Amino acid sequence: MSRKSLRRRRGRVAYLYLAPALGFYLLFVIVPYAETIWYSLYNWDGIGPKVWVGLANYRTVFTDPELVSALEHSLGFIVFFSVVPILVGLVLAALVAGDRRRNWTTFRAMIFLPQIVPLVASGVAWTYIYGQNGLLNQVLRLIGLGGITRAWLGDFTWAYAAVGIVGTWVGTGLCMVLFVSGIQKIDYQLYEAVRLDGGGRLREFTTITVPQLQGELRVAATVTVISALAAFDVVYIMTGGGPGTTTIVPGLAIYLYAFSYNKVGLAGALGIVLSLFVYAIVLLINFVARGRRDA
Amino acid sequence: MKSRKGAVGLGAAALTIVGLSGPAFGGTSPKASPSTQTLTLATDTPDANILNVAKAFEKANPSIKVKVEASGFNAFVAQEPLELASNNPPDVVLINGIANMAKDGLLLSLNGYAKKYGWYKSYSATKLAETEVAPNGTTLGGNNLVALPLSFFEVGIYYNKALFKKAGITAVPVTLSQFEADLAKAKVAGVLPMQFGNAQGHASFTIQEIAQSISGAPAANSWIFGKPGQTFNTAANREGVDLLLKWEQEGFFPSATQVNGTNLAGAVTDFTKGQGVFFMDGNWDATQIGQSMGNNVGFFVFPGQHVTAAGGGGPFAIAAKSKHQALAARFLNFFNSPQAAKAIYAAGEMPNNVSGISAPAGSLAGDLLHVFQAVSTANGFTDAYANATSSMDNTFIAQTQELIAGKTTPSALIAAVQADWHQTHG
Numbered sequence: 119m120s121r122k123s124l125r126r127r128r129g130r131v132a133y134l135y136l137a138p139a140l141g142f143y144l145l146f147v148i149v150p151y152a153e154t155i156w157y158s159l160y161n162w163d164g165i166g167p168k169v170w171v172g173l174a175n176y177r178t179v180f181t182d183p184e185l186v187s188a189l190e191h192s193l194g195f196i197v198f199f200s201v202v203p204i205l206v207g208l209v210l211a212a213l214v215a216g217d218r219r220r221n222w223t224t225f226r227a228m229i230f231l232p233q234i235v236p237l238v239a240s241g242v243a244w245t246y247i248y249g250q251n252g253l254l255n256q257v258l259r260l261i262g263l264g265g266i267t268r269a270w271l272g273d274f275t276w277a278y279a280a281v282g283i284v285g286t287w288v289g290t291g292l293c294m295v296l297f298v299s300g301i302q303k304i305d306y307q308l309y310e311a312v313r314l315d316g317g318g319r320l321r322e323f324t325t326i327t328v329p330q331l332q333g334e335l336r337v338a339a340t341v342t343v344i345s346a347l348a349a350f351d352v353v354y355i356m357t358g359g360g361p362g363t364t365t366i367v368p369g370l371a372i373y374l375y376a377f378s379y380n381k382v383g384l385a386g387a388l389g390i391v392l393s394l395f396v397y398a399i400v401l402l403i404n405f406v407a408r409g410r411r412d413a
Numbered sequence: 414m415k416s417r418k419g420a421v422g423l424g425a426a427a428l429t430i431v432g433l434s435g436p437a438f439g440g441t442s443p444k445a446s447p448s449t450q451t452l453t454l455a456t457d458t459p460d461a462n463i464l465n466v467a468k469a470f471e472k473a474n475p476s477i478k479v480k481v482e483a484s485g486f487n488a489f490v491a492q493e494p495l496e497l498a499s500n501n502p503p504d505v506v507l508i509n510g511i512a513n514m515a516k517d518g519l520l521l522s523l524n525g526y527a528k529k530y531g532w533y534k535s536y537s538a539t540k541l542a543e544t545e546v547a548p549n550g551t552t553l554g555g556n557n558l559v560a561l562p563l564s565f566f567e568v569g570i571y572y573n574k575a576l577f578k579k580a581g582i583t584a585v586p587v588t589l590s591q592f593e594a595d596l597a598k599a600k601v602a603g604v605l606p607m608q609f610g611n612a613q614g615h616a617s618f619t620i621q622e623i624a625q626s627i628s629g630a631p632a633a634n635s636w637i638f639g640k641p642g643q644t645f646n647t648a649a650n651r652e653g654v655d656l657l658l659k660w661e662q663e664g665f666f667p668s669a670t671q672v673n674g675t676n677l678a679g680a681v682t683d684f685t686k687g688q689g690v691f692f693m694d695g696n697w698d699a700t701q702i703g704q705s706m707g708n709n710v711g712f713f714v715f716p717g718q719h720v721t722a723a724g725g726g727g728p729f730a731i732a733a734k735s736k737h738q739a740l741a742a743r744f745l746n747f748f749n750s751p752q753a754a755k756a757i758y759a760a761g762e763m764p765n766n767v768s769g770i771s772a773p774a775g776s777l778a779g780d781l782l783h784v785f786q787a788v789s790t791a792n793g794f795t796d797a798y799a800n801a802t803s804s805m806d807n808t809f810i811a812q813t814q815e816l817i818a819g820k821t822t823p824s825a826l827i828a829a830v831q832a833d834w835h836q837t838h839g
Contacts, residue, residue, distance in 0.1 A: 165494050165517040249679065250671045272612060272674020274818050359807075360612065361673040361814040377491035379804045380513050 151393075158386035164376070168383075175387035185388060188366045189395070191278065192347045195367070196399075198282030199289050199346030204338050206286070207293025208331070212323050214294070215301035226298065230291035237288070241355030244284050245271065248356075271357050278365050284352050289345065293338045300334035301327060336407040340400050347396050368392040451478045452740055454729075455496060455503035459483035462564055462727070463507075465756035470747045477740065494519060502732040504741045508544065508560045512803045514730075516550030520559040521731040526742040527558050535749050536765055537789060539630060540565065542638065543796040544728045552838065553638035553796070561745045562726025563753075564762035565794065567714075568618050568695045569722055569784055571702060574709050576604050576690040586716045589626060593656075596665045599690045606665040608689030610680030611672045611817060614799065614810030618693055618723055619660075620653035621798040626717020627652060630793045633721070637796045639838035645831040654816070654823040661817050673814045695724050696781050700761040703777045712780040714787060721793035722784065725800065727762075802837040805830070 133140075158175050160168040179185050210229065214222045232240060247253045248270040255267040270280045308326045317325070328335075350369030353359065359366035359374075368388055376385035456463055459481060467479040482503065484492065490509050496502055497519035514520050527533055532541070540562055547555030572585070580599040586592040599606035609615075625633040628649035636643040666672050667688075675683070677694070684692040685705035693715075694702075702710055714720055729748075731741040747753050754764035763785050764770075772778035788794055799806040812829050815821040821829075 163494075163513045163517070165498050165519065166513060248674070250667075250675060250683075268668070268670040269672075269674025270670075272672065272814075273670040274673075274815075274820060277674075358613070358810070360810055361818060362811050362820060374804075374807060377487075378807070380494075 154386045154389055157382055158384075158390055160383045162382045163380035164382045171383065175384045176391065178384055179388050179391050184363050184366060185368075185371060187363060188368045188371045188388075189391070191365065192349065192367045192369075192392075192395075194278070195282055195285060195346040195349055196343055198279075199285035199349065200339060200342035202286045203289030203293045203342055204335065206290050207297055207338065208328065210290070210294045211297030211301055212319075212327050215298045216319060216322070226295065230295050232288045233291045237351040238355055240284065240288065241352045244280075244352075245356050248280050272361050274361050274364055277357055277361055281353055281356055281365050284356070285346065285349065288352075289342045292341065296334045296338050297331055300331045304330045332407060336404060339403045339407070343399055343403060344396055347392065347399065449476055449478055450737065450740060451480055452505060452737055452744055453480050453482065453503040454505040454744075455482050455484070455489070455493070456507040457483060457486040457489040457509065461760035462757055462762050465760050466563065466748065466753045469750075469752045469756045470744055473747070473750075473752060474743075477744075479744065497732050497734070500734065502734045504735040504737045505729050505731060505744060508728045508730050510800055510803060511544065511546065511551070511553070511559065513551065515546045515557070515559045519733055521733045521735065521738055521741075523558040523561060523731065523742070523745070524556075526745070527561075530742070530746040532558070532561065532746075532749070536562070537792055537794075539634065539792050539794045540726060540765065540789075542634060543725055543800075544730075552640060554634060554640060560728035560730035561748060562728040562765065563748050564757045564764055565726045565785070566695045566697060566724030567722040567763065567781070567785055567788060567794075568622060568693065568724045569712055569714050570716075571684065571692045571694060571710055571712050573684070573687065573690055573692075573706070574711055576687065580604055580606075580690055582690070585711070585713045589623065589717050592716045596660065596691070597663075600664055605667065605689045606691060607660065608680050608684040608692040609666040609672050610675035610677055610683075611810075611813055612674055612676040612679075614806060614813055615677055615680075615693075616657055616672075616813035616817065617797070617799045617806075617809035618695075619657050620650065620813070621723045621795070622653075622693065622715040622721070623656050623717070624649040624653035625721045625723070625793075625795055626715050626719055629719040630721045630791075630795045633723075633795045633798070636834070637798060637801045639801065639834070641839075643834070643838070645834060646827050650827060651823065654826055657813070658816055658823060666817075669818045672817055696761070696763060696785075699777060699781055706777075708776065710777050711775075712777055712784060714784045719793060720787055720791040721795060722788045723795050723797050725794070725796040802833055804836075805833055808833040 157168075159170065159172060161171050161175075162168040179189075214226060249255075250267075250269040252270075254270065258264060258267050268276070271277050273280075304326065308330070309322050312322050312326060348369055349367050350373065353365055353367050353370050354373070357365045359370050369392070372385045372388050372392070375381045375388065454463070454467065464481060467481055471477060471479055483489070486509075489507070493506060493509075494512075494514055494517065497506065497514065498517070508514070508520075511520075523532075527541075541558060542554045544553070544558060544560035544562065545555050546553060546557045546559055548557075576599070580595070580602040582595045582598055586595050596606040609619075621633065624647070628647065632647070632649070636645060660666055661669060661672070667675070677698075680692070681694065681698050681701060683689065684694075685702055696712075699712070714722060729745060731738055731745070735741055748757075748764070749766050751766065751769050754766045754769060757764040758767075758770050763781070767782065767785060767789075770782065772782045774783075799809050802808075808830055812821065812826045816823065816826050
C-alpha cells in the first residue's frame with residue numbers, strides 16, 4: 119500500500135471518528151443557528167403564522183434605544199468580567215506562584231470557589247449582600263460609613279457596577295488558576311537570570327512572567343470576554359435589567375423578547391447580532407495576541 | 414393574572430425540581446383500575462391552592478386522577494404555548510396571561526360548557542371578562558370564554574394597627590384625601606407612612622389602585638383588555654402617576670433607591686417587622702403577613718369614590734388538542750363547588766363562591782373576606798395594568814423605577830406605557 123492511499127484511508131477513518139461529534143454539532147449548533155437566521159427575517163410569535171419583514175428586525179436591534187443600550191452594557195461588562203479579573207489574576211498568580219515557601223492552597227481554593235458555585239446561587243446571595251439591610255451596608259455602618267448605605271441594586275448610578283463586580287468576583291479565580299499553572303511551566307532559570315542581573319520581583323513580573331503567559335492570557339481573555347458579552351444569569355437574578363434599563367444586557371433582552379413578548383423574530387435578530395459581536399471580539403483578541411507573539 | 418409573579422419569585426426555581434416529580438402531588442396511583450381516567454394539569458408552582466382542589470376533585474370523583482405538573486414560573490410561561498401546540502398537550506393549563514394562545518388556536522372555547530354548567534350565572538361578569546377574548550383572539554372582555562378562574566386576587570392596603578394608633582389615626586380611610594392625610598400624620602409622628610418595594614414594578618399597582626378608585630373598574634378594564642381606542646392618558650391615570658411621585662417626594666415611602674432595590678418579598682418582610690403603617694399588596698401575601706403580625710394587622714379596600722381591587726384571577730384553560738375535554742370541563746366546573754371553595758380558602762386564597770365561608774370579624778382573614786365581598790358586590794374587580802400586554806409588566810418596571818428615581822416625568826411615563834399598549838392593541 120502506498121503512503122498516499124494509507125494517508126487517505128486514515129483521513130477517512132478520522133472522519134468516521136469525528137462523525138458523532140460532527141453530527142451533534144450540526145444538529146444542535148449549526149442547524150439551530152441557521153434556523154435562527156431564518157426566523158430573524160420574520161415577525162413571528164413562535165406558533166402562529168410568520169410574516170416576512172426582511173431586515174426590519176436588524177434595524178430595530180440597532181435603533182431601539184433599549185436594545186442599543188443592552189449592547190453597550192455588554193461591552194462595558196468586558197471591563198468587569200475580563201480586564202479587571204485578568205489584571206488582578208495576574209498579580210495574585212505572580213505573588214502566589216513566586217512564593218516558594220508556602221503553596222497557598224487554601225487561598226487559591228478560596229479565590230477559585232466562585233467558579234464552582236452556580237451563577238444563579240451566587241446571584242441570589244449577592245442580591246442579599248447588596249440589599250438595604252444586607253452585608254455590605256452592615257459593614258459600611260460598622261466602619262462609620264452609614265451615610266452612603268443604600269439598596270445598591272436599586273440605585274441608578276451603582277447597580278451596573280454592583281452587578282459587574284460579581285463578574286469580577288467570578289472571573290478572577292479562573293484567571294488566577296490559569297496563570298498559576300502557566301507560571302509553573304516557566305523555566306525557573308529565566309527568573310534566576312533576572313535575579314543575577316539584579317532585577318527584583320517587579321522586574322521578573324514584567325520581563326518574564328507576563329510575556330511567558332501569552333497563551334494563558336489569550337485563553338483567559340477569550341473565555342472571560344465571552345462570559346461578559348453573553349452575561350444573562352447574574353443580571354436576570356439580580357436586577358432583571360433594572361433599575362430602569364440600566365443593567366439590561368442582550369442575553370436578557372433575547373430571553374424577554376422570545377419567551378415573554380412572543381417576538382421570536384426580533385429575539386433571533388438580536389441573538390445573531392450578539393453572536394457576531396462575540397466572534398468579532400474573540401477574533402480580534404486572537405489576532406492581537408498572535409501578532410504580539412510574532413513580533 | 415400575572416400579578417402574583419412577584420410573590421412566586423425565587424421560590425419557583427427551587428420548586429421546579431420538586432414539581433417535575435409530578436406524581437408526588439396526587440398523581441396516578443399504580444393500583445388505578447383500568448377504568449380510571451387521568452387528567453393532566455400543567456401549572457407554574459405546585460401551590461396548595463391547586464393541589465388541594467385537585468385532591469378534593471379526586472375524592473369527589475374516585476375514578477378520575479388529576480396529575481399536577483408544575484415546572485416553575487419562568488419555565489412554565491416560556492414553554493406553555495409549545496406544550497399546548499404539541500400532539501400530547503396537558504389537558505388543563507394555568508393561564509398567566511393569554512398572550513397569543515387564543516389567537517393561535519391553542520385554547521378550547523368554553524362557551525358551550527359555560528352554558529351547560531351555568532358559569533355565566535355563578536360568576537360575576539367582571540370575573541369572567543379577563544378570560545373572554547374578542548374575535549381577534551387578543552382583545553379581552555369579548556364573548557369567547559377560554560379559561561375559568563380558580564381563585565381571585567385582591568390588592569388593597571394592609572395596615573399595622575399599633576403604628577396606626579401611634580400615628581394618631583382613628584379610623585380606616587374611605588376617601589383618597591383622608592388616606593393622604595393619614596400618610597401625612599404618620600410622617601409627622603415619625604413612623605414610615607407606607608412600606609413599598611418596586612424592584613419588580615409593583616408601583617403599577619399604586620398607580621392603578623389610585624386611578625381606578627377615581628375612574629371605576631370598567632374604565633380600567635377596558636384599557637387592560639385592549640378595547641379599541643383606549644388610552645392610558647386619562648385624568649385618573651395622571652392622578653395615579655402624579656401621586657406616586659408626590660408620595661415618594663414627600664417621604665411617604667422609603668428612599669427612592671431602597672424602593673427600587675427592594676422586591677416584594679423584601680417589602681413584605683420589612684412591613685411585618687414594623688416598618689410602615691400601610692402597605693399595598695395582594696391577598697397572596699396574607700398568610701405570611703398574618704402569621705408574622707397576628708392581630709396587629711388589618712386590611713382595607715383602597716379608599717376612593719369607587720370600590721375596586723386589582724389583581725385578577727388565577728384562570729385555567731383546556732387545551733384545544735386535549736383528549737379529555739369533557740372531563741377537563743367537569744374539573745373546571747368543580748372550582749365553584751363548596752368543597753373546592755373550602756380547599757381554596759384554606760390555602761389562603763379567595764374562591765368564587767364564598768357563601769359557605771366565614772371568618773372572625775376584626776381578624777385579617779375577616780377583613781380580607783369583607784373586602785372581597787364588597788368588591789364583588791360593587792363589580793369592582795379588575796385585571797392588573799401590568800397584564801395589558803405581554804411586555805407591559807417590564808415597561809412598568811422600568812418606567813416606574815425611573816419615575817421614582819427622578820429620571821423621567823409623569824408625562825413621559827404615560828406616553829411610554831401607551832406606546833407599549835399601541836404595539837399590541839393598535
